[in-house]
Amino acid sequence: MPESLRLALAIAEKDIRAELRSRTALLSAVVFAALVLVVFNFARDPTVLPAIDLAPSVLWVTFALAAIVALNRAFNVEREHGALDGLLLAPVPRGALFGGKLLANLAFVGTVEAVTLPLFVLFFNVDLGSALPGIVGVTVLATVGFVSVGTIFSAMAVRTRFAELMLPVLLLPFMVPPLVGAVQVTSRLLAGRPLSEMLGWLRLLALYDVVFVTLCTMAFAAVVDE
Amino acid sequence: MSAVALLGLAGVYVLALDYTPVEARQGLAQKIFYLHVPAAWCALLAFSLVGIASALYLWLHDARLDRFAASSAEVGVAFGAVMLTTGPIWAKPIWGTWWTWDARLTLTLFLFFLFVGYLALRAAVHDPGERARFSAVVGILGLLLVPFIHLSVYLFRTLHPQPIVLKPSAPSLPPEMLRTLLVSTLVFTVLYVGLVSVRYGLALVEEAAEESDNGV
């Protein structure tokens, strides 16, 4: 177990360093997220619809779209450098390989989310207050969910002709439970509701993560091996 | 076999339209039920079989399983389309709205998206081995997504009580209706089997043609 974990961390570190050097995935995703927020802001009439009602949905749609952009770019960068083939030749356990990719993608998407959240607070004048730790928590839970499925799907999509289209088509149905759960929890957190009202959704998010991270780890071999 | 099923379908039509009584509250449109529910059942059946065949394929690597999964997925799209068209056509006169995010409709909509994604992926991958493996992964993940969609809708509903709507399906069906429904479901299932066999046969023929093309 520790051996696989060390391998996964090493793979993740390599990917993260490659991304930090070129920064293409990160920057495009952040810019995209900012654009989405701006559009949302201009699209609604602030006198009719108070920001707080729409806020959780806006935040999560932005996170979801930015995640797709980040996932697409991340695998494309790797495909251009042919890094995956080298790794596949080495006897790296495929589960560890998936783990490494997942951690790297989580780092990318997490960074985008970390930058987007303050922008969101700024543009929409949302008062986070004591909800912040909860929001961070639910963000982690939901992100792990859709990034795990996103990682395996982007590994597949990158081998097809219309990669940038294939990933959203495959991934969007899978993003719905984590997104719905995240929006529900976020809106309750912002409204200061007690924890008991969110437990059902939190359990859904946690269960989703466990099931899909496990499944994708096991299925990764089928995607990258002949 | 499909021809038989189609004849059976004609029989169902006669039954549904003539034999069953007209439901007093909902009028004639209620009879759409005899098409909509079996179609939904077949779509769900098709999808579950895709998921199971996918799991078995990844374990056994038998090409027949992959061919079956692909056939079932295509046929599932057809039944899903029937359900997604008859559903709103039924809902509009009965519930007053074309769409509602209740468990059944939402689930079928997602099944439809998953089927479409599955078929799109198959169309985009050329190497047969790769195509089979990738689709199998999507098939399994998709099958496991279904309970989560269900759970999400359930959680959503219990927290957001629906406005009072006319309940379309009475808990106890008069015997004629039940019988017609069962017959219709049987006929639809036969139709499913027939369509899948035809599609499977097509897959075999296409593969053989491709091999002889490559051999030349």
Place this chain on the structure above:
Amino acid sequence: MGSDVPQNGGYLIAAYVIAPVILVGYLVSLWRRLSAVGRRR
């Protein structure tokens, strides 16, 4: 009593027409694809 029943037969016809169109249409498309492969060989 008959006048109480909602007159929504139009929907019935729509659904009963669309459903077989889809199913038969699919079957026909399968047959056409089969003959197309047959012609190629």
